[in-house]
Amino acid sequence: MGSADDQYRKFADLTFEDFQRMAQDDSLSPYEKTGSPDSYRKGKEGVTFQSILSNLPLLNEQGKTVLEVGPGCSDLPRLLINLCRERGHKLLLVDSEEMLAHLPEENFIRKFPAYFPQCESIFTDYAAKVDIVIIYSVLHYVFVEGNVWDFLDRSLELLAEGGEMLVGDIPNVSKRRRFFSSARGVKFHQQFMNTQDLPEVHFNRLERHRIDDAVILGLIARARNQGYEAYLLPQPPDLPMANRREDVLIRRP
Numbered sequence: 001m002g003s004a005d006d007q008y009r010k011f012a013d014l015t016f017e018d019f020q021r022m023a024q025d026d027s028l029s030p031y032e033k034t035g036s037p038d039s040y041r042k043g044k045e046g047v048t049f050q051s052i053l054s055n056l057p058l059l060n061e062q063g064k065t066v067l068e069v070g071p072g073c074s075d076l077p078r079l080l081i082n083l084c085r086e087r088g089h090k091l092l093l094v095d096s097e098e099m100l101a102h103l104p105e106e107n108f109i110r111k112f113p114a115y116f117p118q119c120e121s122i123f124t125d126y127a128a129k130v131d132i133v134i135i136y137s138v139l140h141y142v143f144v145e146g147n148v149w150d151f152l153d154r155s156l157e158l159l160a161e162g163g164e165m166l167v168g169d170i171p172n173v174s175k176r177r178r179f180f181s182s183a184r185g186v187k188f189h190q191q192f193m194n195t196q197d198l199p200e201v202h203f204n205r206l207e208r209h210r211i212d213d214a215v216i217l218g219l220i221a222r223a224r225n226q227g228y229e230a231y232l233l234p235q236p237p238d239l240p241m242a243n244r245r246e247d248v249l250i251r252r253p
């Protein structure tokens with residue numbers, strides 16, 4: 001068993017099909033099925049959920065329509081399901097059939113087994129009717145195998161007036177580079193990896209399949225140019241990847 005970083009690499013660069021396969025692999029924990037080593041998520045999903053809640057105040061109201069794209073099957077969607085039950089929200093979930101099969105069937109939940117946005121029925125039934133959209137730890141997979149611009153545009157299409165959308169937990173290679181070039185980043189790396197080596201950081205190098213500042217700021221600009229307010233937010237420092245991930249919040253005026 002290697003370091004947590006080695007374990008994390010084992011789960012990097014996954015496709016939707018990989019997630020389908022992992023969802024059916026009973027040797028994996030619910031965290032591993034959703035692409036995280038246990039050390040990154042186990043016992044930490046409560047703080048992650050709190051950070052989602054603090055960015056999406058409409059979740060604390062009553063009787064809203066909530067959509068989560070890519071809920072996976074760990075504690076996070078279950079915390080959301082409990083909240084939706086308490087608050088009388090309707091909950092729409094889009095993920096593979098294999099992943100959704102791990103989540104309960106309840107009368108306020110509607111499941112869409114599909115690769116978003118390839119699910120016309122959600123657009124027919126919910127265009128401009130969803131109050132809260134949650135996309136958490138999903139965008140970097142879409143960046144590699146899908147079309148992030150279409151993914152963004154079609155998510156925005158579902159948002160109701162006054163609605164809010166969190167595109168959370170986006171790994172940003174530019175942020176990572178800045179952190180690991182700093183004295184605090186070097187110390188963090190050396191303690192975490194138990195080494196005296198310096199972290200590997202490359203500037204001016206092509207990083208295929210990695211989201212950087214240009215992509216994140218481009219998504220924000222695109223949402224704004226289409227009439228939505230969009231903001232880049234830091235993650236709370238107690239989240240496991242806060243030094244290299246960040247969140248985008250979008251509101252429809």
Ligand SMILES: C[S@@+](CC[C@H](N)C(=O)[O-])C[C@H]1O[C@@H](n2cnc3c(N)ncnc32)[C@H](O)[C@@H]1O
Binds near residue numbers: 020034094099137
């Ligand atoms: C890393 S997991 C994150 C799960 C959950 N949001 C969390 O943070 O624990 C990514 C999930 O997104 C799903 N996924 C990836 N691309 C998707 C897409 N285009 N449409 C729907 N689900 C997608 C995968 O099947 C997987 O369940």
